[in-house]
Amino acid sequence: MLTETSRRLRLASVPNGSQKDKERRRPGEVRDAIMKVLSSRPDGASVSEITHHVRQLMGDATSSSIRSYLRLNSESLFRRENRGIYSLRESPDLYASASLPHSAFRMWESGNVKLIEADCFEWLRQRDHNSIHGVVMDPPYGLVEYEPEEQEKLRNGRGGVWRIPPEFDGTKRSPVPRFTVLSPRDIDDLGVFFFNWGRTVLPALVPGANVVVASNPLLSYVVSGALARAGLERRGEIVRLVMTMRGGDRPKAAHHEFQGVSVMPRSMWEPWLVFRKPIEGRVQDNLRKWKTGGFRRPSGAQPFGDVISSSPTHKSERELAPHPSLKPQRFLRELVRGILPLGEGIVLDPFAGSGSTLAAAEAVGYASIGIEKDPHYFELAINAIPKLVAYKNLKNYEFDL
Numbered sequence: 001m002l003t004e005t006s007r008r009l010r011l012a013s014v015p016n017g018s019q020k021d022k023e024r025r026r027p028g029e030v031r032d033a034i035m036k037v038l039s040s041r042p043d044g045a046s047v048s049e050i051t052h053h054v055r056q057l058m059g060d061a062t063s064s065s066i067r068s069y070l071r072l073n074s075e076s077l078f079r080r081e082n083r084g085i086y087s088l089r090e091s092p093d094l095y096a097s098a099s100l101p102h103s104a105f106r107m108w109e110s111g112n113v114k115l116i117e118a119d120c121f122e123w124l125r126q127r128d129h130n131s132i133h134g135v136v137m138d139p140p141y142g143l144v145e146y147e148p149e150e151q152e153k154l155r156n157g158r159g160g161v162w163r164i165p166p167e168f169d170g171t172k173r174s175p176v177p178r179f180t181v182l183s184p185r186d187i188d189d190l191g192v193f194f195f196n197w198g199r200t201v202l203p204a205l206v207p208g209a210n211v212v213v214a215s216n217p218l219l220s221y222v223v224s225g226a227l228a229r230a231g232l233e234r235r236g237e238i239v240r241l242v243m244t245m246r247g248g249d250r251p252k253a254a255h256h257e258f259q260g261v262s263v264m265p266r267s268m269w270e271p272w273l274v275f276r277k278p279i280e281g282r283v284q285d286n287l288r289k290w291k292t293g294g295f296r297r298p299s300g301a302q303p304f305g306d307v308i309s310s311s312p313t314h315k316s317e318r319e320l321a322p323h324p325s326l327k328p329q330r331f332l333r334e335l336v337r338g339i340l341p342l343g344e345g346i347v348l349d350p351f352a353g354s355g356s357t358l359a360a361a362e363a364v365g366y367a368s369i370g371i372e373k374d375p376h377y378f379e380l381a382i383n384a385i386p387k388l389v390a391y392k393n394l395k396n397y398e399f400d401l
Contacts, residue, residue, distance in 0.1 A: 002060060008350075023046060030061060030066065031069065032192055033058050034050060034054060035196065036057065036188060036192045037050050037053040037057070038078070038087060039191075039192065039195045039226075040229070042088075042229075043081075044082075044086055045080075045085070045086065046085055047063065047067050047070065047084050050066060050070070050086065051221045057188070072394070077089060088370075099176070105123065106378070108378075108382050112366065113358045113359075113362050113367075114136075114368070114369045115326070115355060115358065115381055115385070116279070117372060117373065117375065117378045119373045120350035120371040121197070121198075121200055122202055123350075123371050124204050125200060126351070127203075127204040130205070131204055131208045132206065132209060132345075133209050133292050133340055133344070133345025133346050133347070134210045134211070134212075134288040134292070134346075135209065135211040135212065135213075135346070135347070135348045135350065136165060136212045136293055136349055136357050137211075137239060137348075137357070138214035138325055138327060138353065139197075139214070146308055150347070171212075175213055182219075187219070190219065190223070191225065194227055195225050195226040195230050197350075198226065198230025198231065198232050201350070202277060204229055204348075206288055206292055206345075207279050207290050207292070208277060208280070208290050208292035209276065210275070210276055210292070210339040211277070212274040214270065214272050214327070215271050215273055215340055216267070216270060217269075217271060223273060227273070228275075231278075232275035232276060232277060233277070233278050234275055235274040235275060235287065238271075238272040239269050239271065239307045239308070240271075240272060241268070241273055241307060241309045243268050244266075244267045247260065248262050248265070248267075249263055250263065260301045274306075276293075278332075279293050287342065291344045291345055295339065296337060296338050296339070304338045310330070310331040312328075313326050314328065315329060320388055320391065321354035321355070321356060321380065322380070323353050326356055329348075329360055329363070329388055332360035333363050336361050336366065337364040346369060347361045347368040347369075349371070350370075350371045352370030352381055353377050353381065354370065354377065354384050355372075355380075355381030356368055356379055356388055358370045359384070359386075359389045359391075360388045
């Protein structure tokens, strides 16, 4: 908790602007801090406990403003357990503010693919319950890298949080986000984001629906913990064996002095977290009722495995869909095919990007829905999906299409 003296010193150290501007908080900052505190306390906490931890997260915050926020939102976001005791409501779809009707969302369709321009939180809150059979997504797991400012830097080739690798042997390499630059606050925000997303998606999923989430070794523990707290059941992870450009570098500005040192291990794998909405009864019961609860085998003699050999996305494929996080169709088709155990249902990608997951679903004969809120990537996906569906530069499939 900041004293009045330290608060004034902090304000005095901020250049330019009025004191009112210096004291102004970003929209939703108090809300996010309260939700972060309560997300780790499923049995609830007192107002004084909430206030104490909110102040640890964001500095000076009045107990009256926190108490008022809790009281005013006790019918939507929070449950009043007892006098002065609050917890998060368990109903995942109660995080909604005013929502747009589905008819207000721009939609593009091709074959079994539906692509919708919308914020996935808004769309999921309006989705019918028990209507999605599987999720495969490569989300903005650093969050910072998909803020408008960072995207503008990326598109202008200026970098920012995105590392723009130099050309090597005449080959231009794809940008990669530098997650080692994330602050503790960024990482906390990441946990809150995925906790809220998990609670929002749960009602739309049928029991037994698989949720497969791309991550990376630096941040997977944050995403995994948040989704488990949200009510999804952790079922392990799928290892994508791939040599990336992350790690392995010598100390910056001291390459020659420490030629035998790697600052961190060169990444040779990528974790894809596996979760499931809890099933109803036994797996066989869930399969009969909901068509979900397991993974589709590549063949009768071979189980679906948790290691998939891969490679960086080929240049010929990146030219069809110039997205910085594009994953190869060979890998995605094998993964997407596996998440519907009976080959029936709807696959959702709530962060569609280039539409590569939707293209993979179309290629293996599944219906899919993609949500993308960035107009630039929405237009990119419309152009890229048909090309990715037709893409044939694939080797050594582990299954028959």
